[in-house]
Amino acid sequence: MRDAAVVAVPDPRLGERACAFLVLDGPPLTLADVQGHFAALQVAKFKWPERVEHLAEIPRTLVGKVDKKRLQTAALRSPV
Secondary structure (H helix, E strand, C coil): CCEEEEEEEEECCCEEEEEEEEECCCCCCCHHHHHHHHHHCCCCHHHCCCEEEECCCCCECCCCCECHHHHHHHHHHCCC
16 A cells, blocks of 8 residues: 545535545455454444545645545545
């Protein structure tokens, strides 16, 4: 994995859900792969992403920070 970011995406039932954006060198990871990794690290379930998207690169602001607004917009456009 080269890069990753997680953003909150609006959800009508829960208010928000986590969406993970991944930039990988190898084959794509499934949601089950990511959740299994979190489970192995004993991360609390409410912190697990409920959606995974793959990108060529994570968008950044002019100062080099992750552009979470662009990621949220991309997540809203993608089908769930």
